[in-house]
Amino acid sequence: MESLLPLIILLPFFGALIIGVGGLAFPAIRQQEKAIGTVATLLVFIPFFILLNLFINYKEPIRFSILSWMQIGAFSLEFSYVLDQLSLLMGLIVTGVGGIIHLYSIGYMHGDKGFYKYFAYLNLFIFAMNNLVMADNLLVTFLGWEGVGACSYFLIGFWYKDMMKAKAAQKAFVVNRIGDFAFIVAMLIAYHVAGSLKYEALVGNITGHWAFWMTLLLFIAATGKSAQIPLYVWLPDAMAGPTPVSALIHAATMVTAGIYLIARMSWVYIQVPEVLMIIGAVSALTALLAASIAIAQNDIKKVLAYSTVSQLGYMFMGLGAGAFAAAIFHLMTHAFFKACLFLGSGSVIHAMEHTHAVKDPQDIRTMGGLRKYLPSTSITFWIATLAIAGIPPLAGFFSKDEILSRNFFAGHTYAIYYVYWLIGVLTAFLTAFYMTRLSTLTFEGKPRFNAEEHPPHESPAVMTIPLWILAIFSIIGGFFGLPELFGHGKYNWITHHWLSIEENPLLATQEDFLKEALHPSLGMEIFLITLSIVIALLGVFLALRLYKKHALQGDELLAKRLGKFYNVLQNKYYVDELYERIIVKPFVAFSEKVLDWIDRNIVDGVVDGTGESVQGFAELLRRLQTGIIQNYALLIWLGVILLLAQFLFMA
Amino acid sequence: MSVMHYLIVSSLLFSLGALGVLLRRNAIIVFMCVELMLNAANLAFVAFSRFHNDAAGAMMVFFVMCVAAAEAVVGLAIIIAMFRNKQTVNLSEFNLFKW
Numbered sequence: 001m002e003s004l005l006p007l008i009i010l011l012p013f014f015g016a017l018i019i020g021v022g023g024l025a026f027p028a029i030r031q032q033e034k035a036i037g038t039v040a041t042l043l044v045f046i047p048f049f050i051l052l053n054l055f056i057n058y059k060e061p062i063r064f065s066i067l068s069w070m071q072i073g074a075f076s077l078e079f080s081y082v083l084d085q086l087s088l089l090m091g092l093i094v095t096g097v098g099g100i101i102h103l104y105s106i107g108y109m110h111g112d113k114g115f116y117k118y119f120a121y122l123n124l125f126i127f128a129m130n131n132l133v134m135a136d137n138l139l140v141t142f143l144g145w146e147g148v149g150a151c152s153y154f155l156i157g158f159w160y161k162d163m164m165k166a167k168a169a170q171k172a173f174v175v176n177r178i179g180d181f182a183f184i185v186a187m188l189i190a191y192h193v194a195g196s197l198k199y200e201a202l203v204g205n206i207t208g209h210w211a212f213w214m215t216l217l218l219f220i221a222a223t224g225k226s227a228q229i230p231l232y233v234w235l236p237d238a239m240a241g242p243t244p245v246s247a248l249i250h251a252a253t254m255v256t257a258g259i260y261l262i263a264r265m266s267w268v269y270i271q272v273p274e275v276l277m278i279i280g281a282v283s284a285l286t287a288l289l290a291a292s293i294a295i296a297q298n299d300i301k302k303v304l305a306y307s308t309v310s311q312l313g314y315m316f317m318g319l320g321a322g323a324f325a326a327a328i329f330h331l332m333t334h335a336f337f338k339a340c341l342f343l344g345s346g347s348v349i350h351a352m353e354h355t356h357a358v359k360d361p362q363d364i365r366t367m368g369g370l371r372k373y374l375p376s377t378s379i380t381f382w383i384a385t386l387a388i389a390g391i392p393p394l395a396g397f398f399s400k401d402e403i404l405s406r407n408f409f410a411g412h413t414y415a416i417y418y419v420y421w422l423i424g425v426l427t428a429f430l431t432a433f434y435m436t437r438l439s440t441l442t443f444e445g446k447p448r449f450n451a452e453e454h455p456p457h458e459s460p461a462v463m464t465i466p467l468w469i470l471a472i473f474s475i476i477g478g479f480f481g482l483p484e485l486f487g488h489g490k491y492n493w494i495t496h497h498w499l500s501i502e503e504n505p506l507l508a509t510q511e512d513f514l515k516e517a518l519h520p521s522l523g524m525e526i527f528l529i530t531l532s533i534v535i536a537l538l539g540v541f542l543a544l545r546l547y548k549k550h551a552l553q554g555d556e557l558l559a560k561r562l563g564k565f566y567n568v569l570q571n572k573y574y575v576d577e578l579y580e581r582i583i584v585k586p587f588v589a590f591s592e593k594v595l596d597w598i599d600r601n602i603v604d605g606v607v608d609g610t611g612e613s614v615q616g617f618a619e620l621l622r623r624l625q626t627g628i629i630q631n632y633a634l635l636i637w638l639g640v641i642l643l644l645a646q647f648l649f650m651a
Numbered sequence: 652m653s654v655m656h657y658l659i660v661s662s663l664l665f666s667l668g669a670l671g672v673l674l675r676r677n678a679i680i681v682f683m684c685v686e687l688m689l690n691a692a693n694l695a696f697v698a699f700s701r702f703h704n705d706a707a708g709a710m711m712v713f714f715v716m717c718v719a720a721a722e723a724v725v726g727l728a729i730i731i732a733m734f735r736n737k738q739t740v741n742l743s744e745f746n747l748f749k750w
Binding site: 622623625626627628629630633634637 | 669672673674676681742743745746747748749750
């Protein structure tokens with residue numbers, strides 16, 4: 001088993017290398033879709049099974065190192081990894097969901113010219129993501145962080161000939177840079193204070209205002225990668241990429257990197273409640289804002305994108321309340337049902353493209369009644385919808401309820417968490433509402449396109465099987481973390497088995513954060529759970545009543561009820577326009593006026609001045625070259641005399 | 652006569668040769684001054700050889716003479732080529748390397 005460990009990291013990398021370089025060098029390989037798809041999928045599933053084996057037989061953290069990168073004095077840097085419970089769980093999600101999406105992509109990308117390129121990028125992404133979640137120090141995590149960012153950029157701009165898509169990729173890259181800068185500064189602080197970048201060395205060694213700034217900067221980094229206010233704007237645009245990419249990178253794995261990072265540093269975070277409260281405030285606002293935007297969107301992938309932003313907000317709310325395990329739990333269940341939703345939307349888009357009847361295959365206004373034509377897709381999509389809406393006993397209910405109740409409990413110590421909890425409950429209602437609206441408008445009612453001429457058809461098995469696998473996990477995923485109510489957490493595998501070792505806990509618990517043991521009464525727990533169920537059912541019921549009966553007119557009724565506010569929602573609170581006006585435009589103007597002048601006059605002046613002064617000096621020196629050989633001989637002679645003089649008189 | 656006298660003569664010869672190389676403009680005379688410097692060195696060699704009763708110095712002189720002979724062949728050939736080019740052997744006329 002020991003010797004297999006490096007394979008977890010290296011296999012996807014080899015896959016990217018073989019497929020990418022092979023495809024570039026030998027155009028004939030590009031046509032071998034089946035071979036490329038199989039190789040790429042296998043190279044993700046093999047690490048998955050190695051990880052699964054390690055996970056089942058877990059005893060203690062496993063460490064291994066692949067390569068020594070550099071050694072400067074006391075500072076050494078290695079590509080070293082640690083497989084503890086957290087990284088194993090993350091690795092299982094990355095390779096498991098990743099493998100399923102690889103499989104799905106074989107069907108989805110069939111016939112695309114860039115087939116080999118796509119799978120090379122996808123394998124490279126898995127490699128980078130594994131580095132991110134398994135590294136035992138901040139720097140290798142950062143490399144993975146940048147690696148997934150680069151793959152995200154490649155894949156959003158995969159159809160780069162479309163200018164809109166290329167621009168979306170650029171936007172994602174630039175917005176992420178802001179967060180990455182914060183990450184680098186946080187690393188510098190960590191090294192300055194603790195003298196090491198290893199996670200183990202950081203715990204307990206960073207205190208006081210250093211801890212405040214480092215944790216805050218890491219959170220800013222997380223807002224970039226995990227799409228929170230104020231840096232979330234790139235994620236909805238990132239839907240320009242192929243749909244499986246949206247499922248893998250922009251829903252299930254990469255965007256959760258920020259949650260993983262904060263959970264990994266949980267012991268540092270609990271020292272600074274202020275930062276955790278900031279996280280709670282930012283994430284609660286993000287969750288509410290994104291969920292409300294999602295109500296008024298008509299692009300099937302845009303709705304899911306805003307839903308992802310909102311659900312990521314939930315995860316951060318868990319982190320903010322000090323319930324790190326609950327956040328990871330929601331991360332896991334979200335990976336299942338959101339991947340299922342995105343893959344389902346891919347199947348829908350696939351079908352709509354083949355009807356040739358609509359202009360925009362992603363616009364839900366032109367869909368409707370697809371259940372008849374896409375049985376597997378519609379059933380799995382509905383399952384995932386109910387899961388994300390929080391209908392028991394599906395996965396989303398348990399994880400969301402855990403996060404909400406943890407926020408409520410934290411309110412005992414810091415009253416502000418009651419506010420976050422309230423926002424969370426409101427968001428839960430909106431979530432149930434907009435997801436039901438999406439599913440109803442897509443699959444129910446009568447077709448709003450010409451279905452007789454070109455009836456849409458269900459996707460091939462290679463695409464529906466992944467849907468079913470993910471749907472099954474969307475159903476049973478929640479049972480891994482049953483609430484305290486049942487046997488006092490005995491059956492909560494997440495918090496009591498998977499993410500805790502008694503003597504040396506990996507994640508801080510909420511008790512560590514609040515510094516008091518929580519014993520919520522039975523009545524309180526039953527009240528919270530009942531409230532969650534009622535809220536979710538209410539959302540689903542209202543949306544069903546509105547959209548099942550009125551179909552598209554439902555939107556108009558809703559708009560009438562909300563008045564002008566509906567317009568604001570449809571335009572996403574004008575955040576993009578606001579950024580354009582207060583950041584992009586002034587920045588461009590500043591560049592054109594001031595920076596351009598500085599570049600032309602000062603920078604160019606320095607460069608040209610250097611050249612000119614060298615030239616002038618050379619003009620003087622060239623007089624030495626008389627061309628008369630005896631002058632040179634004289635100089636040699638003088639040189640010899642000088643040397644001799646030095647030997648004689650100085651020695 | 653001690654070795655000192657030989658060395659004084661040798662250094663005088665060497666300095667004369669060096670001055671000639673640096674100051675004279677006629678290529679043939681510069682060339683001959685180079686030979687003069689070589690022979691000044693030869694004189695020092697044989698003087699020390701005798702002084703130390705060691706044949707190595709004398710052996711070295713043969714090498715120097717051999718090289719000087721070879722050099723004379725090449726050097727005179729170059730001077731003839733220069734003369735053919737410019738109809739003069741005045742070194743001031745040869746300044747192709749000038750800026």
